[in-house]
Amino acid sequence: QSVLTQSPSASGTPGQRVTISCSGSNSNIGNNAVYWYQQVPGTAPKLLIYRNNQRPSGVPDRFSGSRSGTSASLAISGLRSEDEGDYYCAMWDDRLNGWVFGGGTILTVV
């Protein structure tokens, strides 16, 4: 069972906006930066968002991150078929003294 809670699945149609949530506690989200990773089936994870809301070069501005209290969200606007995959939130946990990941959200573009 993950320390960080993500809804197991999300879906949307092309062009729509979807939001993926990540819920934690004061020892992780409440006190540390949030990171989001995208994993397209059959490939390695890729950094999507760092330090709550920053995009690495090459990541489209359709992807945005936010954090409030002990929750964080990843929003994807203008949904595209290539956005299908698994999305994970991750951060340092002060109590566990290590990095923790959410259980992942499977995004389907219908």
Added chain:
Amino acid sequence: EEQLLESGGGLVQPGGSLRLSCAASGFTFSDYGMHWLRQIPGKGLEWVSTISGSGGSTYYANSVKGRFTISRDNSNNTLDLQMHTLRPEDTATYYCAKGRQWLLPLGQNWFDPWGQGTLVTVSS
């Protein structure tokens, strides 16, 4: 282009040992912290271990502490993970990943990029 290539995975019996390696290219290896992470087949991601650029500082997940050892050879741009006393629950795809140039504070680190992974299966 930054690239990471893992090797060394395979089938090992419970209680056995295995050494994973990760060959890095496309960046000044010794300047960056490096990480090992794993993914149980069909499941989520788990951080395993981290090492500073110099190799002088190491960090481990509680689940592997005392059994796994991370190390690096900056002259050959390689990262290793020595795994002992392997358990069935260690079965996973193991990824190496590049971190930030400055390892501290740990909470400000990320994993980018990742290698393609190497599968470790612990079974009799």
